[in-house]
Amino acid sequence: MKRFASGLVVGKFAPLHRGHQRLIEAAQEACGRVVVMLWSEPDFPDMPTDVRAGWVQALYPGVTVLPFASGAAPVPPPNAAPGEVHRAFVREHLPFPVDAVFTGGEAYGEPLAETLGAEHVVVDRRIEGLSGTAARVDPLSPEAELHPLVRGHFVQKVAFLGAESTGKSTLAQALAEATGEPYVEEVGRTLWVEADGDLPLAEYETICREHVALEDQAVQRARRFVFVDTNAITTQEYAFFFFGTCPPEVQAYAARCRERYAHTFVCAADIPFDQDGTRVHPQVQQYMDGAIRNDLTIRGIPYTVVGGPLAARVAQVRAALGV
Structure with missing residues (x-):
């Protein structure tokens, strides 16, 4: 039998680090x-x-997670609000009575527990080598020691788009080699x-799904960047070009590109067209270059055009x- 029927943990979890995890796990154990x-x-x-609530829920599916987003009802109190305001907010929105409030010893713990008629349980969150400050200032630093799920959020995926034979693959691989970061083909x-x-339209969703899976795997190997050759926007444009339509699943993947990639580069069609036997036609290159740029503009995705020889x-x- 556990010590308490129910317990509460309150925090920002920005980001969720091992000290926070120790606190939640102590509450679960008790x-x-x-x-x-x-x-x-x-x-x-x-x-x-x-996003932060998603981390907690994914790592601790047995926990009830109540996120209160800025600007959404019920509106959470400002961080600088007096303690009694925060305590009243917790008391009002607590989904069930709690017997214990778990903290790392912060000053708010005792008065919050008293307000809720609960016991204040102090958990030693200190972990050798862990720096909470480092986790906030630079989540990708070794000292942050974030869970891979959390750390992956801060890795920047860099997408290289463009028509056929514009040097996307060569450039993405060159950047990966120069920086020691992963490359996604x-x-x-x-x-x-x-x-x-002769690829059927039904396979276009498979392309998107497998491509995203490779990106997610690469994120776990990355220090700061993942260099990605093409994304679902290109897949969508080719579906429209070859079939005059695009599966809604592919369009959904394309819609997520705005949030998924930290940087988007478009390779200019300023190098000779290399017909290696698998490409369509130089005129298609011109069409796709315009279609991709137009799509990015409509979505409001900032992009940088790169051109010239590979070194440039x-x-x-x-x-x-900045690398």
Whole structure:
């Protein structure tokens, strides 16, 4: 039998680090059920409330997670509000009575527990080598020691788009080699070659799904960047070009590109067209270049055009990324 029927953990979890995890795990060990209340007002633009709540829920599916997003009802109190305001908010929105409040010893713990008629349980969150400050200032630093799920959020995926034979693959691979970061190949081209250019429309969703899976795997190997050859926007444009239509699943993948990639580079069609036997036609290159740029503009996705020989392109990208 556990010590408490129910327990509460409150925090911003910005980002969720091993100290926070120790706190939640201590609550789980001691309580039959645990609720985590999470908010920050103002919110963190680079890791908004729903993202932080998603981390907690994914790592602790047995916990009740209550996120309160900035600007959404019920509106959470400002971070600078008096303690009694925060305590009243917790008491009003607590989904069930709790017997214990778990903290790392912060000053708010005792008065909050008293307000809720609960016991204050102090958990030693200190972990040798862990720096909470480092986790906030630079989540990708070794000292942050974030869970791979959390750390992956801060790795920047860099997409290289463009028409056929514009040097996307060569540039992405060159950047990966120069920086020691992972490279994700264009799944669509691989399947296109395997199908000898006769790829059915039904396979376009497979392209997107497998491509995203490779990106997610690469994120776990990355230090700061993942260099990606093409994304679902290109897949969508080719579906429209060859079939006059595009599956809604592919369009959904394309819609997520705005949030998924930190940087988008478009390779200019300023190098000789290389007909290696798998490509369509130079005129298609011109069409796709315009279609991709138009799509990015409509979606409001900022992009940088890179051109010239490979060395110049690498230099342009490195300057833009600051690496």
